[in-house]
Amino acid sequence: MSTLDRLAATIAARKGADPDSSWTAKLLAKGPEKCAEKFGEEAIEAIIEAVKGDRARLTAEAADVIYHLLVMLAARDVTLADVLAELERREGTSGIAEKAARP
Numbered sequence: 001m002s003t004l005d006r007l008a009a010t011i012a013a014r015k016g017a018d019p020d021s022s023w024t025a026k027l028l029a030k031g032p033e034k035c036a037e038k039f040g041e042e043a044i045e046a047i048i049e050a051v052k053g054d055r056a057r058l059t060a061e062a063a064d065v066i067y068h069l070l071v072m073l074a075a076r077d078v079t080l081a082d083v084l085a086e087l088e089r090r091e092g093t094s095g096i097a098e099k100a101a102r103p
């Protein structure tokens with residue numbers, strides 16, 4: 001099992017858990033809108049570090065982005081496997097064709 005798989009499984013296990021028992025459970029209990037808001041905040045922090053060019057801080061912010069992406073997906077019952085399947089489907093297609101085929 002990869003690190004991402006383990007993290008996604010941990011986040012899934014936090015759904016419905018006591019909000020006082022973990023940060024993830026507390027965030028999920030606040031609802032999908034709050035999870036999406038946190039993801040947006042973390043993405044902006046990563047953008048700022050990318051523009052500044054600080055590799056160490058960008059790496060840390062990128063980890064926050066991935067964690068909060070997984071929480072946001074879990075809040076809407078989208079699994080990491082769903083996203084990986086979509087990425088696999090796109091393998092071998094050109095970016096231009098992919099954009100044209102989007103719903």
Ligand SMILES: N=c1c2ncn([C@@H]3O[C@H](COP(=O)(O)OP(=O)(O)OP(=O)(O)O)[C@@H](O)[C@H]3O)c2ncn1[C@@H]1O[C@H](COP(=O)(O)O)[C@@H](O)[C@H]1O
Pocket residue numbers: 007010014021022023024025063064067
């Ligand atoms: N990867 C992470 C991770 N990345 C970031 N964070 C938390 O996300 C929060 C984001 O920081 P902020 O400064 O934005 O949050 P804040 O200011 O405390 O909160 P707000 O008041 O802004 O809402 C921090 O409290 C971090 O601890 C994470 N919390 C958990 N994980 C992983 O999730 C697992 C389960 O964590 P728990 O649910 O806490 O057991 C952990 O073992 C880790 O692997």
